[in-house]
Structure formats: structure tokens, C-alpha cells
Amino acid sequence: MGAEANGLKAGNAVDSRTLLYCVIGDPIHHSKSPLMLNRAFRETGENGIYTAFHITGDRLGAFIQGVRAMGIRGVNVTIPHKVEIMSHLDEIDASARALGAVNTIVNDNGRLIGYNTDGIGYVRSLKEEAAADLAGKRIVLLGAGGAARGIVYALAAERPATITIVNRTIDRAEELAASVSGHTGLKDVRAVGAFGLEMACRQADVVINTTSIGMSPQTEGLPMDINVSWLKTEAVASEIIYNPLKTRFLREAEAAGRRVHGGLGMFIYQGAYAFEYWTGKPAPVPAMRETVLEALGYTSQAIT
């Protein structure tokens, strides 16, 4: 792994026209976004440089003043600031407003506009890697927290036949289901408790884990004790977790012959959409993927 893979060479040659970009969060120093986005700038010849700032909640306002003062062109926002950041912006895109969180800011000549690329990033990855057409499909979501919220509106926009939200705490599933049908007009959005998981899985075309169960370092976790034999043989098992690249849920589903879709693509495509919003150029997705896989310690062949 050379200096480039380590991100030691940031964007292109930095000069007085270089545009600044960054990601903020608390914590932030585990983030792979700087490596991924600087690779994208180099690949496309964009004169940009992307770094990470550790911003605590009490400094969000000061940070935004800094963005305005310095003309930082683009910002990615991660945990725990995706909701709070909204009150500091000039405009929020309609879909980010519906889901109530922003992960990308475009500084359009001093006007700060908030978007959310998580859900569309997830859906683009799912369609390109596992299920090309979601229209008329039956989708099951495990979990009803912030991560579920982040992708469910984009899924609803694909006009599936049904979305069933399965959650340990049924009230949260009911609340999210009502919000999704209210905002998207999708009629058949259901909420069930964990007891309904088997029945939901038996009918599903795509089953998505949005809980953090199975994420490193607790890699032996299985969300809601799901049994992969409940999934139809042609169903897709999907994750938003990308560390490990294949969770226990996906490993068991794959061993049982089901199609699997890992969470890495969501991370790549949320960044790809941000890049496209900022630059107006298509994102160099394969190069971005290669850089992230290297940073995670895998070779590019590790993921199919």
C-alpha cells in the first residue's frame, strides 16, 4: 500500500483555487470519507481537498460560521449531528426534510443547502448489486431507528408493493410506518413486533437489517434471532453494516443459498451522490470502492 492508498496525497496540487470539503462528526477519526473523496477528486481532476473535523455538539454553530466565512464548498455530516445541523442551514431539500436528517451540505455561493444521500445511496447500491427493480416487491425492514428512517423513504419512492417494518418496540415501527405512508403516499406500509418477523420474511423479496446487530466488534449477533431459512430461495438478504463486509446474517443467508447485499455499497454511493451534488460530475465509483476496501484492509476482490 503506497502513500496514495494511505491518503497522504490528498486532492490534486493544492493552489489558491482549491475548493475545500470536509466531514464532521463526534467521533470522526475512524471515517473513511476523506480517503474516498480525495481519491474521487484525483480521479476526476477536480481541484478539491477533503478533510475531517472533530466537531462537538456545542461547536456546530461556530463550525457553520466557519463554513460561511471560508467558503467551504461541501460538508458531509455524520453521527451525532445529522438532525441538529438542520437548524443551521438556509434550505433543506424536501426528501431530507421528510426523513428529518441531513448528511450532505452544498455551499451554493454562500447559501447552505442540506440533502440526505444515505437513502438514495442505499437504494442505488441495492439496485446495482442485488435487486435491479424494486417496483411491486415486498420489502421487510428490521429495525425502526435512525438508520431505518434514513433508507425507508428512498425505498418507498421505488413503489414496492409493501414495506413491513419489524421492530422489537412496536410503537417505533408504527410511528415510522405512519410517517412513511404520510410522506410518500405508499399505502401498504406495515408495522409489526418481533413476533411477526417469520411471517414477514416468508413473503419478502428483500429483507434488510437496519439494526446495528452484527456490527464489529460484536460480529456474532443475529438481529431478532432471524432464521434465514424463513427467506424465500430467491429473496435478497441485505445490510447497511459494512464492517464486517458480511455480517453473520449475510453469511448464514449466503450459506443457505440466498442472494446477499452488504452495506459497503451504501457508504460508497452516499459519498458518490455527495460528490455529484458538489461537482456536477459523475463519481468515479470503482476507484472510490477500491480505496475504501484498501483502507478496511481488503483487496478489491474481497467483495462481489
Ligand code: ATR
Ligand atoms: P440507529 O440510529 O443506529 O438506527 P437507534 O435509533 O438506537 O439507532 O435504533 C436501533 C434499532 O435497533 C432499533 O430498531 C432497535 O430496536 P428498539 O426500537 O426496540 O430499541 C434495534 N435494536 C437494538 N438492539 C436490539 C436488540 N438487542 N434486539 C432487537 N432490536 C434491537
